[in-house]
Amino acid sequence: MEEKREVQAQILQEDSEKNGKNKATKEEINHIIRMISPGTNFRAALEGIVHAKKGAIIVTEVEGISSILDGGFKINSRFTPQKIIELSKMDGAIVLSKDMKRITQANVMIYPDKRISTKETGTRHKTAERTAKMMNTLTVTVSERKNEMTIYYKNFKHILRNVNELLRKVNEQTQIIEKQRELFDFNVEKLTQMELRNYPNLKQASIVLQKGRLIEKMASNLKEIFVELGNEGIILKTRLKELTANVEKEINLVIKDYTKIDLKKSRTLINGLSYEELVDSENIIRSLSYENNNKIDKIKGWRILSKTSLEDSDIASLIKEFTSLGKTINSNVNLYENIINKEKSKIFKEEIDQIKRSYFS
Numbered sequence: 001m002e003e004k005r006e007v008q009a010q011i012l013q014e015d016s017e018k019n020g021k022n023k024a025t026k027e028e029i030n031h032i033i034r035m036i037s038p039g040t041n042f043r044a045a046l047e048g049i050v051h052a053k054k055g056a057i058i059v060t061e062v063e064g065i066s067s068i069l070d071g072g073f074k075i076n077s078r079f080t081p082q083k084i085i086e087l088s089k090m091d092g093a094i095v096l097s098k099d100m101k102r103i104t105q106a107n108v109m110i111y112p113d114k115r116i117s118t119k120e121t122g123t124r125h126k127t128a129e130r131t132a133k134m135m136n137t138l139t140v141t142v143s144e145r146k147n148e149m150t151i152y153y154k155n156f157k158h159i160l161r162n163v164n165e166l167l168r169k170v171n172e173q174t175q176i177i178e179k180q181r182e183l184f185d186f187n188v189e190k191l192t193q194m195e196l197r198n199y200p201n202l203k204q205a206s207i208v209l210q211k212g213r214l215i216e217k218m219a220s221n222l223k224e225i226f227v228e229l230g231n232e233g234i235i236l237k238t239r240l241k242e243l244t245a246n247v248e249k250e251i252n253l254v255i256k257d258y259t260k261i262d263l264k265k266s267r268t269l270i271n272g273l274s275y276e277e278l279v280d281s282e283n284i285i286r287s288l289s290y291e292n293n294n295k296i297d298k299i300k301g302w303r304i305l306s307k308t309s310l311e312d313s314d315i316a317s318l319i320k321e322f323t324s325l326g327k328t329i330n331s332n333v334n335l336y337e338n339i340i341n342k343e344k345s346k347i348f349k350e351e352i353d354q355i356k357r358s359y360f361s
Contacts, residue, residue: 022133022136022154022155023154023155024153024154024155024156028153028154028156029153029156029158030227032138032151032153033151033158033227033228034227034230035100036140036151036160037227037228037229037230037231037232038163038229038230038231038232039230039231039232040230041079041080041081042100043160043230044081045079045080045081045084045085046140046142046149046160047149048081048082048084048085049084049085049088049142050142050147050149052085052088052089053144053147054085054088054089054142054144055088055124055141055142055143055144055145056084056087056088056093056094056140056141056142057093057094057110057124057127057128057139057140057141057142058084058093058094058095058096058139058140058141059093059094059095059096059110059128059131059137059138059139059140060095060096060097060098060100060137060138060139061095061096061097061098061104061137062098062135062136062137064135065095065135065137068110068111068112068131068134068135069093069095069105069108069109069110069111070108070109070110070111071092071107071108071109072092072093072095072105072106072107072108072109073105073106073107074104074105075087075103075104075105075106076102076103076104077102077103078101078102078103079096079100079101079102079103083103084103087103087106087107088142090106090107091107092106092107092108092109093106093107093108093109093110093127094106094108095108110127110131112127112130112131112133112134112135113130113134114130116129116130116133116134118130118133122143124141124143125141125143125150128140128141128150128152129152129157131152132152132153132154132156133152133154133155136154137153138151138152138153139151139152139153140152148160160228161228163229163232166225166228166229166232166233167229167232167233167236169225170222170225170226170229170233170236171236173218173221173222174222174236174239174240174243176218177215177218177219177222177240177243177244178243180211180214180215180218181215181243181244181247183211184208184211184212184215184247184250187204187207187208187211188208188250189359190204191204191205191208191254192303192304192359193359193360195299195301195303195304195325196304196329196355196356196359196360198325198326198330200257200258200296200297200298200299200325201296202258202285202288202290202294202295202296203281203285205254205257205258205288206281206282206284206285206288207281208250208251208254209251209254209255209270209284210278210279210281210284212247212248212250212251212254213251213270213271213273213278213284214275214278215243215244215247216244216247216248216251217275217278219240219243219244222240223240226240250303251267251270252267253302253303253306254303255267255270255288256300256302256303257299257300257301257302257303257325258288258296258299259288259289260288260289260290261288261289266287266288266289269286269287270284270287273287298323298324298325298326299324299325300319300323300324300325301319301324301325301328301329302315302319304325304329304355305318305319305325305328305329307351307355308347308348308351308352308355309347309348309351310340310344310348314339314340314344314348317339317340318336318339318340321338321339329352329356333345333346333349336348336349
């Protein structure tokens with residue numbers, strides 16, 4: 001029986017590796033973390049086991065998993081946190097249906113292939129990791145000694161963090177983003193004043209991109225935590241949305257004005273910079289395809305012109321005709337009428353004059 005089970009398990013493992021299905025995707029990981037986030041029945045069950053000072057291993061059913069299960073008893077009962085907590089008092093594993101809505105078995109022994117690599121030390125965690133890798137399924141452990149909840153799925157492992165710890169980290173990171181947003185807005189205003197005076201500045205543009213990209217990177221890290229927080233992070237998530245509003249758009253428009261290549265290529269290069277590389281603005285300047293801090297004589301003016309009510313197609317027509325921001329915003333309204341219609345020209349002239357007054361009055 002043992003030999004047959006090992007052969008079956010080895011075949012399943014080899015098939016999985018051949019098909020390349022044993023690597024968890026980002027979408028799968030986020031889906032799993034959402035299912036176990038605070039406020040869900042699954043999380044309530046896990047936290048109940050921790051509070052009861054018990055340990056557990058929970059596995060979800062997939063095709064072929066019966067080949068590595070032995071003993072225990074069938075339940076086929078609706079999933080509730082209370083039932084999971086009670087069943088955790090037994091030594092064996094708890095098996096859930098694939099949709100995780102029913103408890104199918106309890107007090108089960110699991111025998112995954114021992115040749116599957118694992119960095120875990122405890123028997124329960126070794127079994128969980130090997131089962132997840134071998135069967136491409138979700139397994140969850142609760143450590144009785146450490147009071148830790150760990151999820152395994154394919155090659156992915158994640159220790160679920162305490163809600164208070166996550167909230168504290170989010171609050172700390174949000175405060176840093178708030179400061180960076182202040183610096184971002186300040187430097188955007190400074191760049192706008194320079195450009196309206198027909199003095200585009202590559203160094204100042206790189207500072208705007210630096211601050212903006214730092215905000216984006218930190219916000220991206222927080223979004224991963226929000227997935228784990230579930231409903232507990234809704235208010236803070238709204239605050240983050242406010243702090244990052246229009247940052248991406250502003251970054252793209254600055255790149256569009258200053259890059260010597262194109263938006264997509266420069267954006268990719270800037271997105272690839274680490275936190276350490278972003279600190280040096282020269283790396284950003286190089287991402288715009290400048291070898292050094294060259295002086296800029298003119299820019300197209302996409303960012304400033306986008307502050308008006310003109311559509312992109314009209315802005316493109318003006319840029320094509322005047323070739324620089326300076327000429328575009330300082331030309332006579334009659335010249336605009338040759339490019340865009342009379343009504344749009346009048347409105348555009350009024351809006352540009354208003355923008356100038358708001359910065360220099």
